Amino acid sequence: MAGAIWCVVEDDRNGLPKKVMAEVLGEAARLGGPAEAVWLTDKASDDGLKQLASWGATKVWLVENAELSPYRGGVWAEALAELAAQQSPKAIFGPVTSRQRELLARLAARLGVGISADSVGFTMESDRLIATRPVYAGKLLSRVTWAKSPWIATLRPNVFRPAEAVAGKTAAVERPTVKIPSARMKFVERREETSTGLPELTEAEIVISGGRGMKGPENYVILEDMGKVIGAAVGASRAAVDAGWRPHRFQIGQTGRTISPKLYMGFGVSGAIQHLAGMRTSKIIVAVNKDPEAPIFKIADYGIVADLFEVVPTLTQEFKKLLEK
Numbered sequence: 387m388a389g390a391i392w393c394v395v396e397d398d399r400n401g402l403p404k405k406v407m408a409e410v411l412g413e414a415a416r417l418g419g420p421a422e423a424v425w426l427t428d429k430a431s432d433d434g435l436k437q438l439a440s441w442g443a444t445k446v447w448l449v450e451n452a453e454l455s456p457y458r459g460g461v462w463a464e465a466l467a468e469l470a471a472q473q474s475p476k477a478i479f480g481p482v483t484s485r486q487r488e489l490l491a492r493l494a495a496r497l498g499v500g501i502s503a504d505s506v507g508f509t510m511e512s513d514r515l516i517a518t519r520p521v522y523a524g525k526l527l528s529r530v531t532w533a534k535s536p537w538i539a540t541l542r543p544n545v546f547r548p549a550e551a552v553a554g555k556t557a558a559v560e561r562p563t564v565k566i567p568s569a570r571m572k573f574v575e576r577r578e579e580t581s582t583g584l585p586e587l588t589e590a591e592i593v594i595s596g597g598r599g600m601k602g603p604e605n606y607v608i609l610e611d612m613g614k615v616i617g618a619a620v621g622a623s624r625a626a627v628d629a630g631w632r633p634h635r636f637q638i639g640q641t642g643r644t645i646s647p648k649l650y651m652g653f654g655v656s657g658a659i660q661h662l663a664g665m666r667t668s669k670i671i672v673a674v675n676k677d678p679e680a681p682i683f684k685i686a687d688y689g690i691v692a693d694l695f696e697v698v699p700t701l702t703q704e705f706k707k708l709l710e711k
């Protein structure tokens with residue numbers, strides 16, 4: 387089937403694409419491409435364009451307009467739908483992020499096509515794209531395809547092999563004329579979250595998660611100390627979030643973030659199915675729990691039956707020693 391695979395850029399709001407785009411562009415190229423980036427932003431940068439090219443984008447459709455900031459799903463979806471109608475890509479991919487979950491679902495509705503949300507695999511079968519995506523909180527994997535193109539999909543981070551950056555590659559930059567619709571919502575105020583200084587949950591290669599066993603918000607400092615030593619993000623179970631110990635953006639699970647890091651370590655997390663839905667595709671799972679019957683041990687690669695308040699400081703010390711060597 388003719389047409390490109392578009393990769394909708396997730397950026398850091400400061401003119402640089404996030405590293406998850408290496409995974410999306412890498413997968414688009416692996417499927418036969420051509421892999422093209424579509425970048426809606428109020429602020430692009432030359433370094434950002436070079437970065438996209440180095441990850442294999444053969445072309446960048448750059449829609450740069452001050453009216454695109456701040457992000458509002460309705461505005462972005464309408465602009466993207468107009469561009470898609472002009473250029474007829476065969477597929478439109480984006481990473482699973484808070485913005486793109488909404489944006490690509492809106493786009494699919496607008497274009498009257500299907501979406502494979504949270505995809506974890508793709509194959510081409512006689513010119514038709516087949517996506518694999520988890521259902522029933524990750525208990526089953528379903529294979530889906532589309533009745534019509536463009537095939538729209540969001541891709542779960544840390545699942546697809548990232549494209550290796552090749553310096554010096556170039557991409558044609560197209561600046562199409564797209565009408566930016568006026569927003570139905572008025573933007574009132576933006577409040578920046580204070581940064582923890584640790585990696586972002588969905589981008590991190592290592593995630594440490596604390597559950598109700600942490601006993602209180604003051605104890606997360608021991609997980610953050612470990613996070614600083616090994617470069618890990620710190621997340622939480624819903625029990626901890628509901629108790630007000632951590633903000634909702636740190637929640638892992640069915641009604642929180644979906645993560646797929648190289649290493650997940652759960653401390654005082656029982657392993658309820660709704661939590662597993664957000665982390666079961668992690669490459670290596672380590673669980674520390676006082677209760678040997680805790681369900682998390684069923685999916686853990688390594689388990690320690692112990693009091694987390696003894697294990698965490700010891701592990702942190704050992705990691706420190708190892709990394710200082």
Ligand SMILES: Cc1cc2nc3c(=O)[nH]c(=O)nc-3n(C[C@H](O)[C@H](O)[C@H](O)COP(=O)(O)OP(=O)(O)OC[C@H]3O[C@@H](n4cnc5c(N)ncnc54)[C@H](O)[C@@H]3O)c2cc1C
Nearest residue numbers: 597598599623624625639640641642654656660661676694
């Ligand atoms: C519709 C719906 C959506 C949901 N979405 C989510 C979601 O997105 N994410 C999510 O996480 N949950 C979600 N839940 C809630 C989920 O069912 C569980 O209630 C929740 O995950 C439990 O959190 P927990 O493991 O921290 O707490 P608990 O189940 O109470 O487990 C605490 C664990 O800590 C252990 N522990 C206690 N003290 C220590 C210690 N000192 N050292 C070591 N271990 C200790 C205990 O043995 C226990 O296993 C959802 C539920 C519903 C109904």
